Amino acid sequence: MYRYDQFDQSIVDARVEDFRDQVARRLSGAMSEDQFKPLRLMNGLYLQLHAYMLRIAVPYGTLNSRQVRMLAHIARKYDRGYGHFTTRQNLQFNWIELKDAPDILAELATVEMHTIQTSGNCIRNTTSDQYAGAAADEITDPRPWAELLRQWSSFHPEFTYLPRKFKVAIIASDEDRAAMRLHDIGVQIVRNEAGALGFKVFVGGGIGRTPMIAPLIREFLPAEHFLSYLEACLRVYNRYGRRDNIYKARIKILVHEIGAEEYARQVEEEWAHVKTLGLDPPMSEFDRIAAYFTPPAWEEGLSDDIDLSDPEFKAWVDQNIVAHKQPGYAIATISLKPVGGIPGDASAEQMEVMASLAERYSFDELRVTHAQNITLPHVKKADLYAVWQALKEAGLATANLDLISDIIACPGLDYCSLANARSIPLAQKIAERFAPLDRQRDLGELKLKISGCINACGHHHAGHIGILGVDRKGTENYQLLLGGSGAEDASLGRITGPGFDEDGVVDAIERTLDKYRAVREPGERFLDTYRRVGFEPFKEAIYG
Amino acid sequence: MKIATGNDLPTGDVVWWDGEGWTRHVEDAAEVGENGAALIAREEASRRVNAPYIIDAEMTERGPRPAHIKDRIRARGPTVRLDLNRVPIDPATGSWVI
Ligand code: SF4
Numbered sequence: 001m002y003r004y005d006q007f008d009q010s011i012v013d014a015r016v017e018d019f020r021d022q023v024a025r026r027l028s029g030a031m032s033e034d035q036f037k038p039l040r041l042m043n044g045l046y047l048q049l050h051a052y053m054l055r056i057a058v059p060y061g062t063l064n065s066r067q068v069r070m071l072a073h074i075a076r077k078y079d080r081g082y083g084h085f086t087t088r089q090n091l092q093f094n095w096i097e098l099k100d101a102p103d104i105l106a107e108l109a110t111v112e113m114h115t116i117q118t119s120g121n122c123i124r125n126t127t128s129d130q131y132a133g134a135a136a137d138e139i140t141d142p143r144p145w146a147e148l149l150r151q152w153s154s155f156h157p158e159f160t161y162l163p164r165k166f167k168v169a170i171i172a173s174d175e176d177r178a179a180m181r182l183h184d185i186g187v188q189i190v191r192n193e194a195g196a197l198g199f200k201v202f203v204g205g206g207i208g209r210t211p212m213i214a215p216l217i218r219e220f221l222p223a224e225h226f227l228s229y230l231e232a233c234l235r236v237y238n239r240y241g242r243r244d245n246i247y248k249a250r251i252k253i254l255v256h257e258i259g260a261e262e263y264a265r266q267v268e269e270e271w272a273h274v275k276t277l278g279l280d281p282p283m284s285e286f287d288r289i290a291a292y293f294t295p296p297a298w299e300e301g302l303s304d305d306i307d308l309s310d311p312e313f314k315a316w317v318d319q320n321i322v323a324h325k326q327p328g329y330a331i332a333t334i335s336l337k338p339v340g341g342i343p344g345d346a347s348a349e350q351m352e353v354m355a356s357l358a359e360r361y362s363f364d365e366l367r368v369t370h371a372q373n374i375t376l377p378h379v380k381k382a383d384l385y386a387v388w389q390a391l392k393e394a395g396l397a398t399a400n401l402d403l404i405s406d407i408i409a410c411p412g413l414d415y416c417s418l419a420n421a422r423s424i425p426l427a428q429k430i431a432e433r434f435a436p437l438d439r440q441r442d443l444g445e446l447k448l449k450i451s452g453c454i455n456a457c458g459h460h461h462a463g464h465i466g467i468l469g470v471d472r473k474g475t476e477n478y479q480l481l482l483g484g485s486g487a488e489d490a491s492l493g494r495i496t497g498p499g500f501d502e503d504g505v506v507d508a509i510e511r512t513l514d515k516y517r518a519v520r521e522p523g524e525r526f527l528d529t530y531r532r533v534g535f536e537p538f539k540e541a542i543y544g
Numbered sequence: 545m546k547i548a549t550g551n552d553l554p555t556g557d558v559v560w561w562d563g564e565g566w567t568r569h570v571e572d573a574a575e576v577g578e579n580g581a582a583l584i585a586r587e588e589a590s591r592r593v594n595a596p597y598i599i600d601a602e603m604t605e606r607g608p609r610p611a612h613i614k615d616r617i618r619a620r621g622p623t624v625r626l627d628l629n630r631v632p633i634d635p636a637t638g639s640w641v642i
Contacts, residue, residue, distance in 0.1 A: 026553070027553065027554055029590075029591040032588075032591065033588070033591075033594055033595065047551055047556060047594055047595065049558070049614070049617060049618050050556070050557075050558060050618065050621060050622070051551070051555070051556035051557065052556040080628055095556075095628075096556070097554060097555045097556060098553065098554050098555070098556060099554045099555070342624055342625075413613065413614060413617060414617065414622035414623055414624050414625075415622060419614070422617075422623065422624075424622075424624045425623060425624055428624070474611070474612055474613065475613070476613065
C-alpha cells in the first residue's frame with residue numbers, strides 16, 4: 001500500500017492549517033458564506049439537510065486497519081457513531097459541525113488521509129477495481145497507475161477549475177468491476193500483441209442528467225505516455241468544454257457534440273505537442289510507486305479446500321467469495337446491505353471489527369467497492385470460517401453479493417439537499433420483499449440501483465433494474481428503468497413508463513421478475529433475458 | 545403561512561425563525577408574512593445562519609408544518625434513523641413527515 005513521503009505529508013498538513021484559518025474566519029463573521037463555500041467544498045465539506053457532511057477521500061478504495069480505526073474514532077467523537085460508504089469508494093459523515101472540521105482533517109492527516117479531490121470542478125479521487133492486486137483475472141495491479149494519477153492530478157494548477165468535475169477510473173481486467181465506461185475517462189490496462197503493457201482509453205462517459213457510455217478514443221497507449229496523453233485529453237476539454245451551461249459542461253457533452261473521432265483527433269494533435277514538454281515521468285518514478293504495491297507475502301502451497309459443512313457459512317462462501325490469484329487464498333466481500341439496513345452504512349463498532357479482521361487475516365488491507373461494500377482482498381481459505389464467524393457476530397455476514405438485496409442506494413431525501421425523493425426506505429422495502437435467500441439466489445445476479453435525483457449518485461442508469469426518484473407536485477415518485485449495466489457489457493437502462501409511488505414500484509419490480517422467471521432460459525441472468533426478449537414483454541407485465 | 549429556515553452556522557443544525565432568533569424547533573417557527581426577504585437579507589448579513597430561505601407551511605395543532613416533505617424531513621431528521629431524530633423515536637413522526 002502506498003505510504004506518504006515528506007511531500008505528501010507536508011501538502012496535507014499545510015492544507016489542514018489553511019482550512020483551520022478559513023473556518024476561523026467564517027465563524028468570526030469575517031467571511032461570508034459566498035466567500036467560504038468554495039473553500040469548504042475544496043475540503044469535502046458540504047451543507048446537507050440536517051448538518052454539514054464531510055466526504056473523505058479513499059484513493060482507489062484502498063484502506064488499512066489504522067485508517068479504518070481512525071474513521072471509527074471520528075464517527076464516535078465528531079459524528080453520530082456511523083459513516084456511509086459511497087459509490088465513489090469514499091466515506092461520508094453526515095453530522096459534522098463546522099467548528100470541528102479542522103480538527104477532523106488534522107486527525108485524518110495523522111493516518112495519511114484527507115478530503116482533497118472530493119468536491120469541486122477538479123480531477124476527483126481516482127476509482128479502481130476493488131479486487132486490484134488480488135484478482136485472478138487481472139493482468140497487473142492497476143493501483144500504481146491510479147496512484148501516479150493521484151500524484152499528477154492533486155492540485156494540478158491547470159485542472160483545478162475545469163468546466164465541471166472530472167472522474168477517472170482505471171482497471172486491469174476484461175471484467176469491469178469499477179463501472180469504468182461511466183467515467184469521464186476510463187482506462188483499461190492491456191497488453192498488445194507484442195506483450196507490451198499499455199492502455200485502452202475511453203473518454204466521455206458519465207451518468208447524471210445525460211447518461212453516456214464512454215467511447216474508445218485510443219486502442220493502445222504505450223504505458224510510458226500515460227500522463228502526457230491524459231494531459232492532452234484534459235487540455236482539449238479545458239479549452240472547449242461548455243463553461244456557459246452547467247448542464248452541458250461535462251466532457252461527455254463535448255465528446256458527443258464533436259464526435260469521438262474528432263475529439264480523438266484533437267487529442268492526438270495536442271498530445272504531439274504535450275509529448276515534447278517532458279511531462280511523462282521516467283519509468284523509474286513509476287517503479288518507485290509500484291514498489292509500494294508489491295504483493296504481500298502470501299504463503300505458498302496452501303490448500304484450496306474449505307470445510308463447507310456449516311450451511312450458513314457455505315451460503316456466504318458461495319455468494320461473497322471470489323477467486324484470488326494466489327492458490328489457497330480468497331477475496332471476501334463484506335456486505336453492508338443487511339436486509340432492512342441502510343446500504344453502505346457502517347457503525348464505528350463494525351468499522352473496528354472490519355479493521356481487526358483485515359489486520360489479522362488480510363495483510364492489513366481493506367477495499368471500498370463502488371457497490372458500497374467492503375472487501376478483504378487476501379484471506380487464506382483456511383481462515384474464512386473464522387472471518388465469517390466474526391462478521392456474523394457484528395451483523396456483517398449477509399450472503400447477498402450481487403443479489404437483488406445488494407442494492408446501491410444514494411442517501412436520497414433522508415440526507416441530501418439535492419434530492420427529490422428518498423432512496424433508502426425504498427431499498428429497505430425491496431430488500432424486505434425479496435428477503436428469503438433462496439428466492440434471491442433463484443433470481444441470480446441482479447444489480448438494483450436507486451438514485452434520489454437525476455444526479456444519479458446511485459447509478460440508476462446502470463442498474464439491471466434502476467430507480468430514479470422524482471418530485472411529482474411535492475410528492476415522491478419513482479421511475480423504473482430496465483436493462484442498464486455498469487460492467488464490461490455496459491448499457492443504459494430504459495424508462496419503463498409512468499412512475500410509481502413507493503409501494504407501487506416494489507410491486508412493479510415483482511411483476512418484472514415474475515416475467516423474467518417465466519421466460520428465462522437456463523443460465524440466463526435477468527439482464528440476459530431482458531436483452532434477448534426485449535423491453536416490451538416487461539412493459540406489458542408491469543403496466544398490463 | 546410563510547416561515548423562515550436555514551442551518552446554524554457553527555453546527556449546521558436545522559433552525560427556524562421564531563420572531564426573535566433562530567430555534568431548533570419547527571413548532572416555534574413564526575409567521576414571517578411579507579417580511580421574509582428583508583429578514584433573510586438581514587440574517588444572512590449578520591452571518592449566524594447559513595442559506596436561509598422562506599417556505600410555505602400550514603398551521604396545525606402542533607404548530608407549523610412545512611408544505612414540502614423535504615422541510616418536514618429537515619425538521620425531524622432522517623426517516624430511516626428515527627433514533628437520531630430531533631425527538632427520538634417519536635411515534636407521531638411518521639404521519640407528520642409523510
Ligand atoms: S443522486 Fe441526487 S439525491 Fe442522491 S445523493 Fe446524488 S444528488 Fe443526492
